[in-house]
Amino acid sequence: MNSVFVYCEIEEGTVADVSLELLTKGRALATKLGVKLEAIALGEGLKDVEKQVFPYGVDVLWVGDDARLAPYTTLPHTKMLVRLFDAEKPQVALMGATSVGRDLGPRVSSALHSGLTADCTSLEIGEYTDAKSGKKYENLLYQIRPAFGGNIVATIVNPECRPQMATVREGVMKKEIFNLQHQGEVKKLNVDEYLDDTDLVVKVIERHMEKSKVNIKAAPIIVAGGYGVGSKENFNLLYELASVLGGEVGASRAAVDAGFCEHERQIGQTGTTVRPKLYIACGISGQIQHTAGMEESSMVIAINTDANAPINKFADYVITGDLNVVIPKMIQYYKKNSK
Numbered sequence: 001m002n003s004v005f006v007y008c009e010i011e012e013g014t015v016a017d018v019s020l021e022l023l024t025k026g027r028a029l030a031t032k033l034g035v036k037l038e039a040i041a042l043g044e045g046l047k048d049v050e051k052q053v054f055p056y057g058v059d060v061l062w063v064g065d066d067a068r069l070a071p072y073t074t075l076p077h078t079k080m081l082v083r084l085f086d087a088e089k090p091q092v093a094l095m096g097a098t099s100v101g102r103d104l105g106p107r108v109s110s111a112l113h114s115g116l117t118a119d120c121t122s123l124e125i126g127e128y129t130d131a132k133s134g135k136k137y138e139n140l141l142y143q144i145r146p147a148f149g150g151n152i153v154a155t156i157v158n159p160e161c162r163p164q165m166a167t168v169r170e171g172v173m174k175k176e177i178f179n180l181q182h183q184g185e186v187k188k189l190n191v192d193e194y195l196d197d198t199d200l201v202v203k204v205i206e207r208h209m210e211k212s213k214v215n216i217k218a219a220p221i222i223v224a225g226g227y228g229v230g231s232k233e234n235f236n237l238l239y240e241l242a243s244v245l246g247g248e249v250g251a252s253r254a255a256v257d258a259g260f261c262e263h264e265r266q267i268g269q270t271g272t273t274v275r276p277k278l279y280i281a282c283g284i285s286g287q288i289q290h291t292a293g294m295e296e297s298s299m300v301i302a303i304n305t306d307a308n309a310p311i312n313k314f315a316d317y318v319i320t321g322d323l324n325v326v327i328p329k330m331i332q333y334y335k336k337n338s339k
């Protein structure tokens with residue numbers, strides 16, 4: 001049986017969080033399947049990558065350390081992966097649903113005729129019986145994601161083609177060290193054997209990276225506002241509460257679409273997935289696309305005028321009332337008690 005492969009995204013020698021999250025998931029899948037976990041690192045200045053990935057349980061690290069592979073461009077990375085997968089025939093291949101993964105994944109899967117499920121929210125191993133032929137398949141990758149506008153959660157399988165490919169957004173899987181002492185094998189890729197001049201027609205002349213000012217993923221406390229907050233001005237109440245509590249402000253998509261809050265604060269299926277210690281949902285109804293991004297919060301407080309709002313099912317504490325009344329009281333209370 002062939003391995004589980006994870007494509008690692010690397011920026012200035014550092015492996016991206018989404019790749020470490022996928023290595024954590026990949027380790028669990030590989031152990032269940034009884035196969036090796038293999039990682040691919042393509043770029044320049046990759047000498048420290050093995051130290052970063054081996055603790056996540058990587059058995060084999062393929063390294064293509066070459067100036068022609070950095071920064072990421074579509075053609076050389078696609079060619080390297082297609083040829084490596086062609087030779088190694090992985091049964092599962094995972095990558096981040098990032099701008100790189102969304103560019104690379106479909107190209108690789110199209111070249112290999114493998115199919116790909118984008119934006120999976122869960123990955124499991126299971127069996128499948130074809131309803132028509134009665135043929136039974138074991139050890140398939142269940143590629144689980146919301147479908148039809150989030151109205152159903154679909155489990156997608158790919159019984160015949162390999163690799164079974166999936167992309168996953170950052171923050172959806174948990175990053176967890178497997179074993180700090182774990183050691184794998186490094187296999188160096190000779191880039192000259194993979195690429196020719198036609199793969200190198202694009203040159204990056206200059207790069208401008210804008211770092212996000214907000215890091216809601218790492219915030220231990222999130223005060224999130226929905227359409228019920230009513231206006232951009234009213235969001236100032238949430239910023240004040242977040243500042244008193246030492247947290248960050250998040251938002252539902254309806255609040256972002258209404259212009260109350262910037263997109264980088266959106267939580268949910270098409271925003272960020274968060275797992276804070278405390279999540280305060282203010283004027284958020286709790287549709288599945290929102291809760292998909294916050295349901296693993298340790299504690300949830302819901303403030304809503306509607307006593308039957310779906311968010312209440314996820315809440316440890318429900319405050320039924322107008323957020324314009326409740327939040328100022330909370331600010332006052334926490335200010336008084338933090339003195």
Ligand SMILES: Cc1cc2nc3c(=O)[nH]c(=O)nc-3n(C[C@H](O)[C@H](O)[C@H](O)COP(=O)(O)OP(=O)(O)OC[C@H]3O[C@@H](n4cnc5c(N)ncnc54)[C@H](O)[C@@H]3O)c2cc1C
Nearest residue numbers: 226227228252253254268269270271283285289290305323
């Ligand atoms: C493909 C797809 C992807 C999506 N991705 C996301 C996503 O990533 N994140 C996301 O959030 N949504 C997403 N959505 C949208 C989602 O379906 C909902 O429309 C959205 O989450 C609703 O936002 P809301 O709860 O803020 O607004 P509403 O559903 O309008 O709820 C507003 C709530 O505020 C309460 N309220 C009103 N006034 C007050 C007040 N004064 N005090 C207290 N409570 C009050 C109301 O009772 C109500 O419960 C997606 C939808 C689709 C189809």
